[in-house]
Amino acid sequence: MAATVSPIANLKLLNHRNYEDWSFRVKVYLLAEDVWDLVEATTEPPKPEDGEVAFKAWRKNNAKALLAIQTSCGDDTYPIIEGITEAKAAWDALAEELKPLSSSDSEEGILILDFIFSFSCMVTVLLSPANNTMTQTGHNNNDESDVRYAPLYDSLKRGDWNAAKEFIDRHPEALTHRGSSSSGTALHEAIERKQLHIVEELLKLMTEQDLEIEDDLGFTAFFYALEKGMAPIVTSMVKKNEKLVTMRFTDAGGMTPVLFAYCLGHWEIARFLYPRTPIQLLTENNDRCDGAELISSSLAQRNKLDIGWDLIQKYPELALTTDYFGHSPLNALAGFRSAFPSGVPLRFWQRWIYNNIHVQQPQPAPINSDVCVNFEELEDDKRNRRDLISSVTGFFQGVVKNLLKLSGIHDLHEMRLHHDRILQILRLMCYVAKRTNLDLKQTTFMQKAIFRAVERGHVEFIKEMCKANPGISLMMVDESGRTIFHYAVECRQEKVFNLIYGLSEYDRNAILARAYEFNNTILHAAGSLSAHLNHIQGAALQMQRELQWFKEVESIVPPSCLEIINVTEKMTAREVFTKNHKKLVKEGEESxxxxxxxxxxxxxxxxxxxxxxxxxxxxxxxxxxxxxxxxxxxxxxxxxxxxxxxxxxxxxxxxxxxxxxxxxxxxxxxxxxxxxxxxxxxxxxxxxxxxxxxxxxxxxxxxxxxxxxxxxxxxxxxxxxxxxxxxxxxxxxxxxxxxxxGRGIFDKKCRAWEQNPDYVV
Incomplete structure (x- = not known):
């Protein structure tokens, strides 16, 4: 089996001309790897004396981010960050060196470039065979061509279509000429300068094949129109040549146009391209799948779920298909903190309003049905806003809408709508997880998704997975031998740990007595210093919460676990707790x-x-x-x-x-x-x-x-x-x-989950 290539290795290397495109794509990669916060941080990084766990976590994430930045640098840009050991410092150094100038400086730069271009044309004329008999024939063909077509590109720069049209009438071949100075055709140049009226006129004169001409970087004019979000131009080009939507951008990671537009945030263009893209192009399961990436990307957008919604309904198997970052949509869904109610902290009055909001959800289409996406129906944010205030009309409707926004009810309504839609998508994904013929990669995706949901505290995700796979999900272990309950204790996710009461007494006792890697028990996990309690105000309250966790777990584990000694530290769980919390005790005392x-x-x-x-x-x-x-x-x-x-x-x-x-x-x-x-x-x-x-x-x-x-x-x-x-x-x-x-770590209400036959394991 061929080794998996990291997505960052497929990106075009950074040079002195492509910083903006490079920085956007590397940022998306770092966001997907959950290490962008480290690059964006405004505080000092932790030191070894600040806590071993926090420092090791930072060091690991810093190495991951720094490796991605170093790997994507070319030979001419790597010396800028050579010797730098922090990802944030490397990112800032590249930005300072390569980030484009401001608008005023850019205008000066264009004037300078124009002067250089004119000067080079003059030099070319002087060095042509007519003026220099020593110049060899054939060495100046491109230079002569540039001089010949210079008036065309000058008129494109000025936005003078009449002059450009006059030149094209005299030289029809100029439409498809690729100048070495401009690196592309006249259409490339006009799109680059956003001369929309000229682009429209050029498209009328060009053939279908002319639109497929690439510049010296391997990009068609269609690529630049997508990159700049020029929706009218994209529409005109697709109507003229429908094959453009099927041409992958090789130097842009091999993305299809619809995925490229979606990743850049050009939602309307992506909605236009999606129905026109052959579905086979989006569902091809090679090293990475465009359809899977579209679903993963759409899950992060509250009101832009329509494409992902349609894809997952028709092709639920995409839930466990590799996306562009080596994960799957199921893994992506498990990692989004705001995708489920358990990941959004609400005040008691907000929770009451949230629970009493009722939204109307469109029923999902039958699985694998041949249903065309209906964007008007799926664009539900406006329709649901009308449903929310349908009893009020005219002037009072606007007043109520503004009051709802000011009071926060409108945002809670949008949040509830998003959560309900995400829950439906999760159930469609679980349709795939019910199958018994999953291969090794799909099983690995499902396992990583469950453990990622445990880390985020998404109890809704785990419950749905348990319903789809009774007897498997809750008893699943990772490569270290930890169950989800061991990991829930380590991550201090009480809602997830409370699911242990959904197990039979035999299974519950077996998990509580289980020792995983290096003979650590679940009580040793409670004795570790957690990095997941930073939301608690003050070191004293953090120490109190850590003690509560340890005491609660200690009260339910078998007595024999209290004296088990691990292999690495040769300590019992209580001794591990004391060692790991010495600094927190001191900080709590000072606080x-x-x-x-x-x-x-x-x-x-x-x-x-x-x-x-x-x-x-x-x-x-x-x-x-x-x-x-x-x-x-x-x-x-x-x-x-x-x-x-x-x-x-x-x-x-x-x-x-x-x-x-x-x-x-x-x-x-x-x-x-x-x-x-x-x-x-x-x-x-x-x-x-x-x-x-x-x-x-x-x-x-x-x-x-x-x-x-x-x-x-x-x-x-x-x-x-x-x-x-x-x-x-x-x-x-x-x-x-x-x-x-207040209530302890274990919510007694959650123990009623054991009585729900839908969740019994």
Whole structure:
């Protein structure tokens, strides 16, 4: 069997003229390999002391990206990045050296090139046989040709069709002439300069065969029209020569025109070319399949699923066919984070709206039916928007539409529509996975897709695959011997791990007791430092979540697993956990102490102020009896109560934060003790600030009783500190409360999955 060639090896090497095209294609490749974020990063890369797992992951991705960039450089451009060890630095160095000039500089460059061209023509004339008898015959044929056709190309540059037409009438062969200076025909030149009116006129004069002429780079004029997104020109050229849609671009990775247009983002052109492209051209299963790549590319576009939708309905076997990046559409679908509801974090009110939105989905056509794609029917975003607000007409319809956009409901509706369509596509893909005659490559694709879905937390994907392959998917293992549950623990995907309760007790115990590579158990996986908890705010909460994972897994594994020693580190799972989390414990300690120190200072200031205020009451005291003058007023009593609450709560918060500063910060303290103290400290501090503002407001009402118009705006402004505290600290408070007193790692609701006969393994 021939070795698989990397897709990056098929790209045209970078030179000093093709940077824009090269950078676009390499970027697409790096996106497909999930390493573009590293090249685009604005932060410093991790160092070994920042964590062994994070550093190794960065080093691996950096090597993958750097190798792709180095491999795609030509001999004349590689010296630019020679010796550079970071992919981001290599990318930036190439961009600085080779990126085209700005618009103003480009205009100067064109003038310079025009001057050079004119000068070269003059030199050619001077060196022609008529002026230089020493020049050998035959060495100047191309130069004489360039001089002869120079007026044509000059008129094309100026956009003067009358002059060009006059020249072509006198020299008909100029239509198909390939000049060495322009490297293409007059049609190439006109398209390159976007002279649309000239292109249309040239097409009227040219034959079908003339449109197939290539420039010195091997590209037809049709290629450049696609690249620049010139839809009217593409339409005219295809109508004149329908064979253009079947001609693969050899120097562009061998892509078909429809795939080339789709990858460049020219959606309307791709929709025009798709029905005119022979389906055999898209379903040829060689080293890579254009149809598979079209499906993979369309899955990433929310409202541009029509071509992929039609292809997967007619040819579901494309789901496990190799695309241009060596993967399959099933793998691509498993990797898109926003393709499923589980990959999109929503607030509780957004989740409620999302769950109550009902969208109408078109029914998929019968599998393998000979149905022509209906773009008007499949272009469903406008139609569904009309369905959403069909009860409102005229002016109010526009008002409602704008309100829906401002409130975010419109985006939630689009998201729900996209997720429902993706789910239908996934079920069509699972139609192929049900087959029992899958070859080795297809089985490998399915296995990698499932493990990629585990990494992303796409529980919907795994459930559908389990329905298609009962007894296979959940028990599947990778090359290291890990099941999806071992990998779910390693990636900290609780929704996926909860699927273990869909197994029988025997299978569940067998997986929990299973040791994979180097005698590591599922508890060792829980003891590793995960790189998938970066979304959690603060190192202390990350440490708490890591402890919760370890404790939960520890509570369900057989007792014999607790003392199993792995081969590489000669440690039990608990020892592995302690070793891997030493730095996180230290960072959590510094994080909590920093927060506690700041809050202690604020609390101490409030104590000082409110204590002094208690003895300097508004209005002063009666000189004879010593009682406050406003003692009988209602707002004075509000002042006394709020002042007392503020003083007591701020004092309590100071004591709690001092307790946090003097805690021992052992591993287990991050589980309940420290988070509880932080919750109480933040709550009492907020209460003291709110009570202080109430005391201030009541004092104003007492002092300015006759001037309420002055006091009311000031009282409203007093609510700003309360609101700002809530805005900045309430998310932290809510997150601590959720992780400490909310549900555990294992959601009991997910255990009902075991009772669903559709999912029983």
């Amino acid at each position: 909590m102490k920093g927060t506690a120190t700041s809050c202690t200072v604020v609390g101490a200031l409030i104590v000082t102020i409110m204590f002094a205020t208690a003895f300097t009451v508004p209005g002063g005291n009666d000189q004879d009896k010593g009682f406050p003058i406003f003692l009988r007023k209602k707002f004075f009593r509000v002042f006394l109560i709020s002042d007392s609450i503020s003083l007591f709560s701020s004092t309590t918060s100071v004591m709690i934060f001092l307790g946090i500063l003097t805690s021992r910060y052992a591993e287990d303290d991050f589980l309940m003790s420290l988070p509880t103290k932080m919750l109480l400290g933040l709550f009492t501090l907020f209460l003291s600030i709110a009570a202080m503002m109430v005391a201030f407001s009541s004092t104003l009402l007492i002092m300015l009783e006759e001037e309420s118009w002055v006091s009311i705006p000031i009282i409203l402004l007093a609510g700003v500190p309360i609101a700002s505290f809530l805005w900045m600290q309430f998310p932290l408070f809510l997150e601590i409360f959720k992780f400490t007193y």
